[in-house]
Structures are given as C-alpha cells and as structure tokens.
Amino acid sequence: MNSVPVVELKDLDLVYVTDREAVLALTGLNLTVSPGEFISLVGPSGCGKTTLLSVIAGLLPPSRGEVLLHGKPVPGPTPEVGYMLQQDYLFPWRTILENAQLGLELTGRLNDAARQSVLELLGGMGLENTANLYPHQLSGGMRQRVALVRTLATNPDLLLLDEPFSALDYQTKLQLEDLIVDTLRQRGKTGVLVTHDLSEAIAVSDRVIVLAANPGRIRSTYEIPDNIRRAQPFYARDEAGFNDLFHEIWRDLETLEGKGE
Ligand code: ADP
Ligand code: MG
Numbered sequence: 258m259n260s261v262p263v264v265e266l267k268d269l270d271l272v273y274v275t276d277r278e279a280v281l282a283l284t285g286l287n288l289t290v291s292p293g294e295f296i297s298l299v300g301p302s303g304c305g306k307t308t309l310l311s312v313i314a315g316l317l318p319p320s321r322g323e324v325l326l327h328g329k330p331v332p333g334p335t336p337e338v339g340y341m342l343q344q345d346y347l348f349p350w351r352t353i354l355e356n357a358q359l360g361l362e363l364t365g366r367l368n369d370a371a372r373q374s375v376l377e378l379l380g381g382m383g384l385e386n387t388a389n390l391y392p393h394q395l396s397g398g399m400r401q402r403v404a405l406v407r408t409l410a411t412n413p414d415l416l417l418l419d420e421p422f423s424a425l426d427y428q429t430k431l432q433l434e435d436l437i438v439d440t441l442r443q444r445g446k447t448g449v450l451v452t453h454d455l456s457e458a459i460a461v462s463d464r465v466i467v468l469a470a471n472p473g474r475i476r477s478t479y480e481i482p483d484n485i486r487r488a489q490p491f492y493a494r495d496e497a498g499f500n501d502l503f504h505e506i507w508r509d510l511e512t513l514e515g516k517g518e
Contacts, residue, residue, distance in 0.1 A: 261328040263415050263447040264290040264313055268322035271308055271473075281472040282308045286322070288466070288475065292414075295441060295448040297458035297465045299506070301513055305473025306451040310417045313449065314340045326415070336364050339413035343420040345404040347392040353379070353403050354388040360411040371410070378406045382436065398429035405437065409444075416441065418450045422457065430454075434461050434490040455506055459485065460493040465506060469513050477509055 269286040272279050283305045290296055298306045311317045312324055315331040315338065324331045326338070339360075347356045358375045361367040379385060382402045392400055401421060408416060418437070422430040438461050441448050452458050458465045462481055469476040485496045493499065 260292055262289045262325075263292050263294075263327060264288065264449070265325040265328070266313075266322065267325070269312065269319050269324060270321035271305070271312055271317060272320040273308075283312070283473040285474055290415075290447055290449065292447055293442075293445050294463050295438065295450070295461060297450045297452055297462040298468060299452060299455055299458050299465060299510065300468030300473075300476070301470050301510070302453075303473075304468040304470035304513075306468060307419055308473065309468075310340065310419055310449065310451060313415075314338050314417055336360075336411050337413055338415045338417060339408040339411065340417045341404055341408045341419065341421050343423055345392075345397075345400040347400055347403060347407075349392055352389050352391060353384065353395070356392065357403055357406045357410055360407055364411060366411070375406065375410050378409055379403075381440075382406055396429075398425050398433060401425060401433060402436070405433075405440075409440065414446055416446055416448045418448065420451055420453065423453065430457070431491050437461070438490055455510065456494060456499075456503060457490070459499060459502055459506070460488075460490040462486075467506065467509050467513075476513065479506055 266286045266288040269283060270281065271283040272281050298309065300306060308317065312319055315333045315335060354375065357379060358367055358372060361371050376388065379388060382405065384399060384402055387395060387399065422433055425433065434457060450461065459481060463486055464481060465479045466475055467477045468474065479502065482498050485493045485499055488496050
C-alpha cells in the first residue's frame, strides 16, 4: 500500500509537566496506521494508552517527535478525528437525538440533511425509537451506542476508542464489538482501540500493540492472522490459532506486570 498513512508517530515523547515534577509518559514511539486499519493498544495501567490517544487527537502536543495525520502535523482537535471514551458523557437534560447531534452542533454543521443522517445512524444501531427519550431511560449498552452515533455523526475518518466497552456486561460488550467493527469496515474508517481485554483486542483488530510502562513505550506488535481478522469478533474467538496467540501475548503482558512495570 502506498497510500498516505492516517496516523504516523515519529520518535514521539510526551512529558507531563506539573508544578512539582515532570513525568515522561511516552518515549520513542514510532507507529504507522494505514487507512481502514483497526489496531488495539494493550498494556498495564499507567503505560500511557490514554495519553497516546490524546496525542493523536491533538489534545496534547508532543514534547518531542512528530504526530502526523494524513501526512500533516496535527494542528489541534479536528473533526477528522472522533474520540469515544469509556464513560458515555451524554447530557442528561438533552434527548437522545439532541445528544447524538451535539458534535454537528458544535462544529456548526447541523442542518436538515445532517439531522436525517443522525436519525439513520440511530436506526442502524437499533435505536430508532429512542430519539425523543432521555439518557436515564436507556440501558448502558444503548447509551454507548448513542455515544458511538454521536462520534460517527461528524463523519470522522479516524476513530479513537478508549475502553468503550469496559463498563458493559459481557453479552452487550460482544454485541457492541461486532457493531463497531461492522460499522467501521462498511464506512472504510480507521480505528485505534484501547482495551484491557486481550481477547477483545485480538478479536477486533488487524494488529495488537503491547505497551510497557515507566516510561510508556511500544514493547511488541502482533499481526492478527487473516482467518481471525475476517471472522466477526463474536466468532473470532473460536478460530484456529486464537488461543495460541492469546497465550503468547498474555505471557508478554505477564512479564510486564511481573517486573512491576
Ligand atoms: P493508561 O491509560 O495506560 O492507564 P495514562 O495515559 O492515563 O495511562 O497515564 C500514563 C502516565 O502518565 C501515568 O504515569 C500517569 O500517572 C501519567 N499521567 C496521566 N495524565 C497525567 C496528567 N494530566 N498529569 C501528569 N501525569 C499524568
Ligand atoms: Mg487510560
């Protein structure tokens, strides 16, 4: 593939400076994500996964090195990038439709056509009858779907997902994994997922990146075999090679935890 990568990190360092100390959160990161690719980041708590997403989102300027989006330095937050968090952050006083179209409103792009496409997105996620309800009337899984619609509504071509399923029960989580992977594939979007669930990372991604902590850095990269990639996440877990790969990456992660990293 000689198309321009969606994300390129070159020798990236990120230092958090507080009034008492400076923390090297990420160091020497090199990473390329191609158009349409879906990668997962796994690693011990505090290894810089959220920091890395915030850097890609343009919320934190790199302390050293470069972050390129489509070959250009990230100027700051941009509508090309959608960022979905673990907590759904829906506003309780807004209806589901009003929540879902928030990003369009904030970027001054809300018109009848845009509203119609939000309604279609809601419909595609099985939320057609919720437009006029309020967040407290929905289950956790439904609220995360609304958050996904809100993230997709502005039509970003890169989605950053920070543990979006971790507060959900197992069944809902499996359904949402399928839904997200289907949606991104159909629309040709690129995705970066942070998860602490290794089987999820393997089931949904093209590549799994293991990060080590103190300071945060890339430890290893695993390409997911084609048969697992092609299967829907729900079925990927039954594919040949899944368990062996799971155990291989698990041992990698265990070494990290064992060293107290
Ligand atoms: P993860 O998401 O992998 O758990 P984070 O990216 O949240 O890790 O944090 C990486 C490191 O940076 C941790 O050591 C954390 O304490 C530190 N850190 C995160 N946010 C800040 C901040 N705003 N100020 C100072 N240090 C921070
Ligand atoms: Mg985090």
